[in-house]
Amino acid sequence: MKTDVQVAVIGGGIVGVSVLYWLAKLGWTDTVLLERRELTSGSTWHAAGNTTYFGPYPKMTALFAGSIRTYLQAEQETGQSVGFHETGSLRLAATARELELFHVYAPRYEALNIPFYIRSPDEVATLHPFVDTTANFGAAHTPTDGHVDPTGATNALAQAAKQHGASIKRHCPVSAISQASGKWVLETPSGTVTARNVVVATSFWAPEMLAPLGLNLPVFPTQHHEIITESLPEIAALDKELPAIRDSWVSCNVRQERDGLLIGIYEKEPEFWALDGIPPDFKEDLLPPNLDPLMPHLERLMERMPLFAEAGIKVANNGPMCFTPDGLPLIGPVPEMDGLWLATGFNVGIGTGGGSAEILAKWMTSGQPPKGLDAIHADRFGNDLSKDAALAAIRDVYAHGYQLPDHI
Template sequence: MSTAVPDKARVVIVGGGVSGCSVAYHLAKLGWRDIVLLERKQLTCGTTWHAAGLIGQLRASLNMTRLAKYSADLYIKLEEETGVATGMRQCGSITVALTEERKEEILRQASLARAFDIDVQEIGPEEVLKMYPHLNISDVTAAVHLPLDGQCDPANIAMALAKGARQNGARIIEGVKVTSVTSANGKVNGVDWERDGETGSIAADIVVNCGGMWGRDLAAQSGVTLPLHACEHFYIVTEAIKDLPRLPVLRVPDECAYYKEDAGKMLLGAFEPKAKAWGMQGIPEDFCFDQLPEDFDHFEPILEQAINRLPLLATTGIHTFFNGPESFTPDDRYYLGEAPELKGYWVAAGYNSIGIVSSGGAGFALAQWINDGEPPFDLWEVDIRRAQPFQKNRHYLRERVTETLGLLYADHYPYRQMATARGIRRSPIHEQLKAHGAVFGEMAGWERANWFADEGEAREYKYSWKRQNWFDNQKREHMAVREAVGLFDMTSFGKIRVEGRDAASFLQRLCGNEMDVEPGRIVYTQMLNTRGGIECDLTVTRLSKTAYLLIVPGATLQRDLTWLRRHLSDEFVVITDVTAGESVLCVMGPNARALMQAVSPNEFSNEAHPFGAAREIEIGMGLARAHRVTYVGELGWELYVSSDQAAHVFETLIDAGADHGLKLCGLHTLDSCRIEKGFRHFGHDITDEDHVLEAGLGFAVKTKKGEFIGRDAVLRKREQGLSRRLVQFQLKDPEPLLFHNEVIVRDGEIVSIITSGNYGHHLGGAIGLGYVPCAGENTEEMLASSYEIEIAGERHTAVASLKPLYDPGSLRVRM
């Protein structure tokens, strides 16, 4: 007899893979009742049942590592809690490098693992052979061993989570398909379902889409953007191998391969460079525990290399050739959180073939987020709000995921750019920039000039962990900004108008700085959460008594729009995304005033146009709104130009610029200039987990203005004192480079990581920012310590500073 479907619930979870079961388990553990999980067929039947079940704890950031470690710990405990065997065993893992570039990468990862308190050992080829007999180590350059990594039985992990959820009161019902998520007034109010011709509805305030490769189409029915697409994923399982010992998981990323010993057999899987997208017309309705057709020709290059790497495969039969679908996303990161388009619509999907190791922690984090109304810690890198509306386009997704699958095992070079699905969002002066030698990168779909090639120079990246081919180009651009004048295209800035009778009071409530300023004033501020963490880093320009313009990073636009809209109460305020309406051209450097005076009849003196002021100007034969602000630490203006006049204004500046040393500059130079000045970058140096005072941004918080979100947390922190501070570092040796995630060593002890880094061409060395613990210490005590930065296992002496190393008095921006 079929299980009865209730007519109401507190939360409905759609999808019975490991992700959905984990969300149900963790909500139930928090004491939630009236939890209903609906699975269209049978638990685990989509992707979970055929996953390889690798449990690698080290991820690309501290919080993603925290979630992976949580998963590993949970899966060890689940068997005792539920009685379901999970197959979890900590057999360890080995990653081997076959090139010097890969050696640099895995040694950097080993340093990071130590900073994240993960047991790790760098080992040589001979030690690899002792751990992995039969392996060909002739070309192995280095290896890293993580002894507490492991493997598990994916289907049983999901079943154990499901049983644990049931034991705590959740209802899990198989054979029920959710046909739609219903809503009213911008908020979820339930789901419609069908089972064997029977239909019904469940009233609910919260729905969680854990639909895996079906999730995108389900989300689209509700107008929710969930950009993911299925790809074919291949592995083989050998016949039993006599006397095969228990082995660690082995990863050989230079050959796109991973190996897992299981019950005396070997599993060989692949993340090939060019994948095969699948399900272009949608996932078949009857798809369950299905396999896709074999494609041995596609897998053969991987197998040929594997036979050389593990010669015993040459004399071992293949028991299973498996091909099954898995979901991949445009940036190889999964999605968590509440969808910006619909309140109460939550997502946990798009796991990019690391769903088993991710889902335990992801389910925990999402359950906490739903329960508390805010994430337990910074989850921006997997936040659903990073998805751009255009990314729901299926043609775009089909193109992009053929690349992202392979990028899991590609060299993770700094500044690596996507090759597929490009050219979708372009500035009005894109072609002019291209004609001047621009080499473009992509961010949130925007094509942005990252650097400019010289005449005759190849317009392409040559990736490396050392100085890449554009290093000298960046230096020339950087020095032009410091010594003459540079021109940046920053059209990708997010631009939001907040207007209406209550616009001022609304922004006073959301922002830490004073918003009730005169029209024409620009305010640098943050929007804070109740913990004092930074939800948004922005400038706000008051255009009139009832209108403001908010300038935010292009990557966070959807996040920031959602934050604003979700905090509207009964105020008379209209919030509008006007990003596409204006281009932004930034004129920056000591010669900026002379250049502006050459192209405009307006006055640009400090008296006529002081720092932090905005006004309309004439420029060439057009008009612009000139904002006197800077992100590079120099005199300069951001010019907001109607998109239809952008090309004309650009040409006007270029024509006049020759007399003033004007140089076109890219985003790499913007970043190297800002880090010399110690300016923060949202998502790296400042996040919703970083307290605004510890980030060194207290000057932008005005507690005396009255109540605003986060004010109490700021007052508490001022009373308690800081537990850590954001510090700027410069390496004394001018040769090494800093990018992100290098290890900070204080008086011989690892204390933190570099949050962002670049090369300070004016200062003559690599510059980084990073938080240093400082509870009970004053500034002198902090700076009296000796600091080193560990890069790929080697430590380099660093100078530490709490003031900007470049122009600490900010005299140049006001010159």
């Protein structure tokens, strides 16, 4: 194991590995990534892998597009598949106002060079024959997004980073961080690692890790379910994969998974997990499913997509998912702690991890912060937000995950 490096990245989920990869691409290869267990062993292994280009904020859309670009680049460099399915997505307009907002967004996509179409209800029915279009106003269609295999993508990035000269040490939990002689000192069971820069990419483990340095990170895990149905003959009979659907009325996303459906719900009353500390023996674990709070949403989905009413549920996965009070990640340097960088707080880390890592690596290697991305800066919450205020904000942002901001 390298014991004195320019950069140590802590955490081997999609985000940490993407950072290691981008640093190496930009020529910083005196690096080591330290992972507590196996790569992907936090939230990454059980994520659905959805990545959409739809959204009200072009800078964030660019992070999604940059992520797919990053994963495909790693695939090309290594031959390791990232499992990209370019199904496209339909963001249904549940209200006339949503449709109006889609028209406002459309020119922004032209500027990003990302295809974006507004589809009528009839066109939606052609693109997705199982959506009941009688009660919606059409959809925004982003035909070039889709989903990836999160584990495949992480492994491809890891392999590509190593090809460029970076190194990875698994089964190497960092138990303490301190500063000495202008360097960061990381304690691990395999010995001490010193580093000029440290990137903390440990998701909901980050607050506990950094509390001894006096940092108060408003990062907490919610529980989040994904439901996978049994195979449906109607889907098995298709000759083309269905586009993903996102819908503010149901507050869910739905995509095809093999010959069934995969549904992610953002329920009105989200549950947190491990608010008193992440259990030290937490491994690649899922949490017990709790379907009751999801039922009102699933009932709406049966109306929106009657085929779902015929489907048996094969599995309901409940996993911990990291959240910040505004739902956006914390990226960048920690003020007054020279060389300490954050890449944490991601709740759509597959969708935005690769693109965010590119931004962070460029920031680190050039010393220049990105333009127009204050919304994701690591220091935007200060250090004094109370736990209660953070949890209340997260509850709100989670429950309204599919509501569009009304300002333009």
